[in-house]
Structures are given as structure tokens and as C-alpha cells.
Amino acid sequence: MSEMKFKTLVGLEIHAELATASKMFCGCTTTYGGDVNTHCCPICLGLPGTLPVVNKRAIEFAIQTGLAFNAKIAKKSKMDRKNYFYPDLVKAFQISQYDMPLCEHGHVDIETASGKKRIGIERIHIEEDTGKSLHAEDGSSLLDYNRCGVPLIEIVTLPDMSSAEEAGAFLELLKSTLEYIEVSDCKMEQGSLRCDVNVNVVSEDGTVKSNIAEIKNLNSFKAAMKAIEFETKRHIELLERGENTLKETRRWDDAKNETFHMRTKEFVQDYRYFPEPDIVDFEIDADWIERLELELPELPEARKHRFISAYGIPEYDAGVLTSTRQMADYFETLVNSVGDGKLASNWIMTELMRRLKDEGLELGALRFTVEQFAELIAMVKDGTLNQNAAKKVFRRLFEEGGEPKAIVEAEGLVQTSDTGLIKDTVDSVLSANPQSVEDYKNGKDRAFGFLVGQVMKASKGKANPQVVNELLAEALKNL
Amino acid sequence: MKNKMYEWTLHEARQALRDGQVTSVALTEAIFERIEAVEPKIDAFITLLKEEALESARAADAAFARGEDLGDLHGVPIAIKDNMCTTGIPTTCASKMLENFRPPYDGTVVAKLKAAGAVIVGKTNLDEFAMGSSTENSAFKVTRNPWNTDYVPGGSSGGSAASVSAGAAYASLGSDTGGSIRQPASLCGLVGLKPTYGLVSRYGLVAFASSLDQIGPFTKDVEDCAIMMNAIAGYDVKDGTSIQQEKPDYKAALIDDVKGLRIGLPKEFFGEGIAQEVKDAVHAAAKIYETLGATVEEVSIPNAGYALPIYYIIASSECSSNLARFDGVRYGFRAPEFEDFNDLFAKTRTQGFGEEVKRRIMLGTYALSSGYYDAYYNKAMKVRTLLKQDFDRAFESVDVLLTPTSPTVAFKIGEKTDNPLEMYMSDICTVPINIAGVPAMSLPCGFSEGLPIGMQLIGKHFDEKTILRAAYAYEQHTGYAQQRPSL
Numbered sequence: 001m002s003e004m005k006f007k008t009l010v011g012l013e014i015h016a017e018l019a020t021a022s023k024m025f026c027g028c029t030t031t032y033g034g035d036v037n038t039h040c041c042p043i044c045l046g047l048p049g050t051l052p053v054v055n056k057r058a059i060e061f062a063i064q065t066g067l068a069f070n071a072k073i074a075k076k077s078k079m080d081r082k083n084y085f086y087p088d089l090v091k092a093f094q095i096s097q098y099d100m101p102l103c104e105h106g107h108v109d110i111e112t113a114s115g116k117k118r119i120g121i122e123r124i125h126i127e128e129d130t131g132k133s134l135h136a137e138d139g140s141s142l143l144d145y146n147r148c149g150v151p152l153i154e155i156v157t158l159p160d161m162s163s164a165e166e167a168g169a170f171l172e173l174l175k176s177t178l179e180y181i182e183v184s185d186c187k188m189e190q191g192s193l194r195c196d197v198n199v200n201v202v203s204e205d206g207t208v209k210s211n212i213a214e215i216k217n218l219n220s221f222k223a224a225m226k227a228i229e230f231e232t233k234r235h236i237e238l239l240e241r242g243e244n245t246l247k248e249t250r251r252w253d254d255a256k257n258e259t260f261h262m263r264t265k266e267f268v269q270d271y272r273y274f275p276e277p278d279i280v281d282f283e284i285d286a287d288w289i290e291r292l293e294l295e296l297p298e299l300p301e302a303r304k305h306r307f308i309s310a311y312g313i314p315e316y317d318a319g320v321l322t323s324t325r326q327m328a329d330y331f332e333t334l335v336n337s338v339g340d341g342k343l344a345s346n347w348i349m350t351e352l353m354r355r356l357k358d359e360g361l362e363l364g365a366l367r368f369t370v371e372q373f374a375e376l377i378a379m380v381k382d383g384t385l386n387q388n389a390a391k392k393v394f395r396r397l398f399e400e401g402g403e404p405k406a407i408v409e410a411e412g413l414v415q416t417s418d419t420g421l422i423k424d425t426v427d428s429v430l431s432a433n434p435q436s437v438e439d440y441k442n443g444k445d446r447a448f449g450f451l452v453g454q455v456m457k458a459s460k461g462k463a464n465p466q467v468v469n470e471l472l473a474e475a476l477k478n479l
Numbered sequence: 480m481k482n483k484m485y486e487w488t489l490h491e492a493r494q495a496l497r498d499g500q501v502t503s504v505a506l507t508e509a510i511f512e513r514i515e516a517v518e519p520k521i522d523a524f525i526t527l528l529k530e531e532a533l534e535s536a537r538a539a540d541a542a543f544a545r546g547e548d549l550g551d552l553h554g555v556p557i558a559i560k561d562n563m564c565t566t567g568i569p570t571t572c573a574s575k576m577l578e579n580f581r582p583p584y585d586g587t588v589v590a591k592l593k594a595a596g597a598v599i600v601g602k603t604n605l606d607e608f609a610m611g612s613s614t615e616n617s618a619f620k621v622t623r624n625p626w627n628t629d630y631v632p633g634g635s636s637g638g639s640a641a642s643v644s645a646g647a648a649y650a651s652l653g654s655d656t657g658g659s660i661r662q663p664a665s666l667c668g669l670v671g672l673k674p675t676y677g678l679v680s681r682y683g684l685v686a687f688a689s690s691l692d693q694i695g696p697f698t699k700d701v702e703d704c705a706i707m708m709n710a711i712a713g714y715d716v717k718d719g720t721s722i723q724q725e726k727p728d729y730k731a732a733l734i735d736d737v738k739g740l741r742i743g744l745p746k747e748f749f750g751e752g753i754a755q756e757v758k759d760a761v762h763a764a765a766k767i768y769e770t771l772g773a774t775v776e777e778v779s780i781p782n783a784g785y786a787l788p789i790y791y792i793i794a795s796s797e798c799s800s801n802l803a804r805f806d807g808v809r810y811g812f813r814a815p816e817f818e819d820f821n822d823l824f825a826k827t828r829t830q831g832f833g834e835e836v837k838r839r840i841m842l843g844t845y846a847l848s849s850g851y852y853d854a855y856y857n858k859a860m861k862v863r864t865l866l867k868q869d870f871d872r873a874f875e876s877v878d879v880l881l882t883p884t885s886p887t888v889a890f891k892i893g894e895k896t897d898n899p900l901e902m903y904m905s906d907i908c909t910v911p912i913n914i915a916g917v918p919a920m921s922l923p924c925g926f927s928e929g930l931p932i933g934m935q936l937i938g939k940h941f942d943e944k945t946i947l948r949a950a951y952a953y954e955q956h957t958g959y960a961q962q963r964p965s966l
Contacts, residue, residue, distance in 0.1 A: 051719060083803060
């Protein structure tokens with residue numbers, strides 16, 4: 001049995017809070033946070049006598065999600081009640097969808113080191129979020145219902161992913177797509193995106209397989225990937241010992257990097273689903289779907305391919321630049337001013353992203369405008385600044401903000417291409433470094449670089465490197 | 480006009496106000512005097528709102544003095560069933576579970592009555608959470624029939640019926656899930672209307688069975704019913720099942736003319752279990768209609784016999800879910816001692832609900848359970864569709880249907896409390912109407928041993944006007960609406 005090879009099967013269930021202004025069935029705000037129990041009203045608190053009225057925008061966001069994932073949109077749909085008792089569930093039922101979800105049979109193509117792969121989406125349905133239990137130190141539970149009634153979509157994939165990498169790639173693509181179409185802000189740390197993993201392994205000949213384990217409490221994509229790796233290993237080890245996994249729900253322990261048993265699924269909870277009598281069934285006609293489709297922006301995959309062909313940038317760069325809609329929009333605005341896709345891409349990919357990452361900043365928090373950034377790049381393009389000087393200006397821009405031209409003037413960074421001036425510097429550098437000149441003559445190419453560096457240094461970085469190169473080569477030839 | 484103010488109809492009281500013959504304060508004081516006299520005998524109210532009512536009455540009088548007139552309810556004392564939410568005022572549903580519950584909002588009908596200047600005198604008794612046919616299932620008191628206090632007033636809106644019948648309010652609101660307005664109206668000799676599902680907003684009505692519940696009025700005569708309907712009907716953005724359409728003037732339907740009106744007698748409503756004196760009274764009413772120029776023919780609602788079983792599946796299923804929120808966590812009763820939250824739920828619900836409510840929650844929970852859903856709930860919903868089609872077909876050849884309301888006149892207190900199934904039979908003529916969603920009215924059509932008999936007029940969807948016209952014409956040619964109990 002130890003010779004047996006196993007394949008991992010991973011399916012995901014993702015809950016995303018929809019970025020509608022108001023809750024699913026009442027007018028309360030969906031804003032995250034706030035003092036406990038201040039974003040509530042009799043309706044979302046499920047007080048006796050209240051009735052839910054569907055937020056049409058939430059339905060539209062769910063349909064748009066379906067369209068973005070190539071799903072079939074139901075012509076007729078309805079809401080159902082999922083009944084269970086829990087302190088954070090105010091009506092003791094969740095208004096959800098059971099047998100007639102809004103969207104079914106979608107798919108999306110992911111890309112990993114092992115190539116392209118199509119991942120099937122079984123269904124996307126809409127439901128309301130629950131409140132939150134807060135556990136006090138004395139063991140009592142307190143309840144915050146601010147989140148209660150916020151619209152959610154649940155996205156269920158087929159078990160089409162066969163590794164942690166694939167699941168990670170899927171989740172990244174899912175997140176960027178939801179952000180692109182602006183239906184969710186996808187903040188895992190605020191719980192607006194939550195993910196459960198179903199995983200099992202099956203022998204390549206299909207004769208041996210483990211029971212599916214569901215993993216909850218995954219607070220990051222990284223945790224989801226680590227949990228899949230952990231489970232894959234655990235399942236294979238058990239099968240190899242001739243044992244099997246339990247049908248169970250497990251929790252991820254981020255500190256210990258392992259999963260642990262939460263509850264078995266031997267006794268499946270009976271949710272007694274039935275159609276929500278307070279909400280009439282809804283029909284979704286072709287015109288409505290068409291209107292929603294027209295509202296959709298260009299999706300990340302399409303945009304990436306357009307960036308490659310329109311701006312001539314490498315696929316990797318295009319992928320990075322389109323990973324969020326904000327970044328892609330930023331890039332396109334920059335290109336429009338600079339008129340050079342490669343140059344704009346390089347500046348974003350190297351300087352801007354590095355600093356953003358180091359400082360842990362978002363694009364929105366920049367101290368300079370995209371127009372100011374474009375101005376800086378334009379000065380590189382027209383030879384006013386050399387690369388080093390431009391980097392200095394960028395640093396000032398990033399740290400303090402300001403007008404690039406004013407910074408250049410204040411720091412005296414304008415590049416000089418004055419051949420007379422550079423020639424004098426070249427001559428003095430050559431006479432000051434006879435050993436290097438000797439080395440160069442003896443065929444040591446490295447000496448040339450050193451001499452260029454010395455000239456640049458002597459010009460305080462203002463000399464045009466291209467002119468320096470030319471004049472230095474000429475001077476050495478003439479020696 | 481009668482001598483005593485409390486004996487007036489709503490429209491008589493309103494006319495007296497308009498004529499300046501009485502003030503709203505005088506009217507309200509007369510009503511409270513009457514309440515103090517009869518309440519010890521009938522126990523119609525759970526909460527009385529004398530101070531608030533007098534304040535509303537003073538406001539109404541001040542408005543009249545300024546020449547204002549908010550309409551036919553302005554300054555008139557009205558009672559409300561205690562399952563409709565009233566801001567800051569206990570809304571108990573006659574349950575220990577909500578004994579101390581004061582809603583932070585007004586239900587839509589309550590808000591409409593207030594906006595119309597009505598004087599709300601109190602909240603009336605009911606079977607706990609509107610589940611019952613006798614008002615004996617209240618956690619607080621048993622309401623008695625003003626015609627004979629040894630008898631039940633019917634239910635579940637027994638307090639609303641008894642209050643109007645006894646002159647303790649000029650009109651009241653009830654709710655009707657399977658007959659809870661019409662059956663007590665019948666047993667107390669009143670006009671009671673269950674409107675078309677979706678005509679009156681349910682927002683603020685504590686739900687029993689969401690797909691069947693409707694709010695409607697109890698009044699002393701048909702004109703008063705039209706006045707109440709004008710006040711409470713209409714689309715409400717807060718109720719997703721309320722229908723958006725132009726609101727008719729129901730008073731315009733009060734025409735004493737039924738010539739050419741086609742009346743159907745569905746034979747299934749005159750079968751076994753219907754007392755002979757009830758059948759006779761309804762047939763006598765049909766004869767009167769014929770003499771007034773209407774045509775009467777026998778029709779059929781073939782699936783009527785399934786109405787009661789499917790009603791108990793659908794209503795119980797929905798109630799098992801609607802009443803699940805009473806868990807002791809946020810408001811209402813909470814068991815004093817518990818181990819953990821599951822124990823809190825179990826103990827709170829065991830101690831907080833009465834027997835009938837628990838019986839229906841269990842029935843509904845069972846019917847919705849995995850493995851039974853298709854056999855019960857799903858099948859019941861299919862039969863529901865068939866029953867609706869039966870009514871549609873019947874209305875192809877007739878304009879209204881005429882049936883008994885209750886199979887018998889009022890029964891004695893305690894007579895059926897030990898036999899739930901027999902109690903459920905009280906609604907045999909009324910439940911099919913809720914299942915089909917059509918409107919129906921009960922109005923008095925006779926007496927048997929001093930107890931009123933009611934007949935039921937059933938109309939097409941949103942055709943309350945034809946019911947009102949047929950009822951008005953009948954009332955103009957009979958004397959039952961003038962009868963008052965001698966309490």
C-alpha cells in the first residue's frame with residue numbers, strides 16, 4: 001500500500017459580504033464596526049411582527065457575480081428559511097436559498113506553475129449574515145448584531161482543485177474578481193470574505209479514498225493553503241496505515257499550524273428548509289440580466305491580456321498590475337499621461353510597489369497624485385533626469401509629496417549632457433585613476449564600469465550616463 | 480338611534496361627533512364606563528389604555544375645534560388585538576413568553592389608525608399567538624361570550640369580538656389565519672372581514688402563519704366594516720407580500736341592490752358536521768337574496784375536504800419557524816435557570832409557551848423534517864394550489880359564495896378544551912378561504928337558543944366590494960345587525 005499514489009480533491013465554500021449600502025432586508029447600514037448594536041433596527045433584529053423586504057441591489061450583485069464566473073442565471077428564484085437555534089441568529093432561521101439558487105454551473109480558469117486549469121462553480125446563492133458572539137472573560141457571552149442581516153453570497157466550487165497552490169490561485173482570482181466588479185470589499189480580517197475548505201484524497205486508481213473533512217476558521221488564504229497541505233498529509237498517512245479519516249468538521253489552529261477536530265458529521269443537522277413565506281418568488285428576465293452584464297467592468301483576465309498586447313509589457317507584469325482593479329486603473333491612468341507602457345509599468349513594478357510594500361501602504365494613501373508621478377517619469381523620458389536622480393525625486397515624492405519639478409530644482413538634479421563639462425570631468429578622473437586605466441588596457445572590462453561610476457560621482461550624479469559612456473570610451477581609445 | 484352611547488355603531492358615533500352632539504372625550508368616557516361594567520363578566524382586554532385614550536380623545540376634540548377632520552375614525556374608540564405591535568405598550572400575544580414585551584415600533588395598521596385619529600382603548604385577549612378557536616388558550620384569562628357568558632366568544636380574536644359585541648369599543652381589529660376573525664364574529668353576532676391576502680399590511684402583526692395571516696375588522700354592521708377597511712387597506716412598502724394597486728373606496732360599495740348578483744352555494748360547505756339550524760339559517764339567507772333579485776345556484780369546491788389537514792400542516796410548519804425566535808436571548812420570557820445556551824432555549828420554550836402552541840410547533844417541526852417534507856409540507860402546498868384552482872373555477876360562474884361561517888353556534892367554555900381535533904373542526908368552513916387567499920366576511924343571519932348564527936360571504940381576490948354590497952343589501956332587509964346582547 002505504501003506504493004500507492006494519491007490525488008488531493010479540494011472544494012471551497014466562500015462567503016462574501018456584499019458591498020451594498022444597506023442590509024439585505026432593512027435600511028440599516030452595512031458599514032463594518034461601529035459601537036456594538038448600533039447598526040440595527042426592529043427588522044434586522046427580527047423583532048416580533050417585522051417582515052423582510054428584499055434589497056434588490058443585493059440580488060443584482062449576486063447575479064453580477066454569477067455573470068463574472070460564467071454561471072447560468074436562474075430565470076426564477078426564491079428565498080428559503082434555514083432553521084436552527086443559535087444566540088447570534090435573531091429569528092432562529094437564516095433567510096437563505098436552498099433548491100433554487102440565483103446562479104449555477106459557472107467556472108473560472110486559474111493558472112499555477114503546473115499550468116492552466118478550469119475550476120467549476122457549482123452554485124452561488126444569496127443569504128443574510130448572522131450577528132457575532134463576543135465571549136467575555138467571566139464565561140458569559142455578549143452579542144453584537146451590527147452584522148446581522150448584511151447580505152452575503154455563498155459560492156460553492158466543485159472539488160476541482162488538487163493542491164494548495166490551485167486553491168490559493170483560485171482564491172486570489174476570486175477575490176480580485178469580486179473586487180473588480182465591486183460587489184464585495186473582500187476583507188478577510190474584517191470577515192467580509194470567509195472561506196471553508198472541503199478536502200479528501202483518492203488513490204490514482206480510484207479504489208481508495210478518504211472521507212471528506214471540512215475545515216473552518218481559516219482567516220487567510222495562506223491558512224487555507226496550509227490547512228490543505230496539512231490535511232492532505234494527514235489523510236494519506238491514515239490511508240497508508242489502513243485507516244480512514246472521519247466525516248468531520250475541523251478547525252484550523254493558526255498558532256500550531258494544524259487542524260483539530262470540531263464535530264463529526266455523522267448526525268447531519270436538519271435545517272428544515274422551506275420557502276420563505278414573507279418574500280415572494282422573483283423572476284429574472286433577460287433584459288435585467290443584460291443590463292447587469294453591461295454594468296460589469298472588464299474582468300482581470302481580459303484586462304491582463306489587453307495590457308500585454310496594448311502596452312507590450314510582460315505577462316508577469318501584466319498579471320501583477322491587474323491583480324487589483326485599483327492598481328490596474330492606476331497603471332492605465334499613468335500610461336495615458338506618460339504615453340509609454342513599459343516605462344510606466346517599470347516604475348510601478350519596481351519603485352512604487354516596493355515602497356508600498358515596505359511601508360504597508362495602499363494606493364489610496366499616496367502623498368502624490370498620479371499626474372505628479374507621470375511628470376517625474378516624463379522627465380526621465382526626455383532626458384532631464386537620469387535614473388538615479390529620478391529615484392531621488394521619487395523618494396522625496398513618496399515621503400513628503402510635492403511638485404516633481406520643484407524637487408528637481410531644489411536638489412539641483414537636472415541631468416547635464418554638456419559634453420565640454422563632462423569631458424573635463426572624464427579627463428580628471430582618468431588622470432586620478434591610472435591603475436584602472438592600466439587594467440582597462442589589459443582587457444579588464446570591469447575597470448570601465450568603475451571609471452563611469454567615478455565620473456558620475458564627480459558630477460554629483462547629474463551627468464547623463466549615456467554621454468559619460470561615450471566620452472569615456474573615446475578618451476580611453478585616444479590614450 | 481339607541482339611547483346609550485355605547486350601543487351606537489361606529490358611523491353613528493362619528494356622526495354624533497360631527498354634529499357636535501358629543502365630544503370624543505365624552506364618547507371615550509362612556510366606553511370606559513361600559514368597559515368597567517362588562518369587563519368583569521367578559522374579560523375581553525389584556526391591557527386597557529384609559530389615560531392614553533383620553534389624551535387621544537382630547538387631541539381629537541381640539542382638532543375638531545380647529546375645524547379639522549381626519550376622517551371616519553377621528554375621535555372614535557377602537558380596540559386592537561394584542562398581537563399587533565404598539566410602541567411602548569405591552570404586546571403579549573396572550574403568552575407568558577411576551578408578557579413584558581413592549582415593542583419599539585407601531586405596526587402599519589396601528590400607525591394608520593393613529594394617523595386617522597382613532598382613540599385606542601386597549602389591547603384585546605386572544606388564544607396564545609392566535610392559535611385556537613375559543614380564546615381559552617390565553618395565558619392570562621378566558622374571554623366570555625357577551626350573549627351568554629357560559630359560552631366561548633370564539634377565537635382566536637375572541638377579545639376583539641367580545642369587546643365590540645359588548646359595546647366596549649365601536650370597532651376592533653383582529654387577525655385571521657384560519658377563521659380567527661370570522662368565527663368569533665359569527666359566535667358574537669358581528670360583522671367580521673378577512674381581507675384578500677396582501678390587501679392589508681402584516682407589518683407589526685406578530686406572525687403565526689405568514690402565508691395565511693391577514694388583519695381585518697370587527698364591526699357592528701357592514702357600513703362600519705367599509706369604514707375600517709378604508710382606514711387599514713392598502714400597499715405597504717414594509718410588507719413584501721402586500722399588493723401594489725389603487726385603493727378602492729369601500730363605502731362606495733354600500734349599495735342596496737343585488738339584482739343579477741350570482742351567488743353560489745358550495746355543496747361541500749353544507750355537509751356532515753354542520754348543525755341543522757346553521758344550514759337552515761344560511762339557506763334562509765339565500766332565499767332572501769333570491770327575493771332581492773340575485774340568482775342562487777349550487778357550486779362545488781371539490782378539494783374543500785382537504786382544507787383542514789393541509790391547513791394544519793402549512794400553518795403549523797410556518798409557526799414552528801416563526802415562533803422559533805422566542806428563545807429567551809433578546810427579549811420576552813427567559814427561564815430563570817439554565818446550563819448553557821441550548822438548555823436556555825429548551826427551558827425558556829418549555830416554560831414560556833402554552834400547550835396548544837407547543838403542540839403546533841411540534842407538528843410543524845415534524846412536517847418540515849428531512850424525510851417528511853415531501854410527504855407533508857410539499858404535498859400540502861400542491862393541494863393548496865388545487866384548492867385555489869377550485870375557487871377560481873367556482874368564480875367563473877358566480878360572483879360570491881355563501882356558506883356557514885362556524886359549523887355550530889357558540890359552545891360552552893371548557894366543552895372542547897380536552898379534544899383538540901374537535902376544536903379544530905370549528906374552522907372547517909373558514910380555513911379553505913385562507914388557503915385560497917380570497918376575502919370572506921361573516922355576518923349575522925339568525926339565532927339559535929339566544930346565540931348568534933353567522934353566514935360567510937366569499938369573494939374573488941381583491942373583490943371585497945362585491946362582498947360588502949351583498950352583505951349591505953342583506954343587512955338592509957334583515958334585523959340581525961340591530962341585535963345587541965343584554966349583558
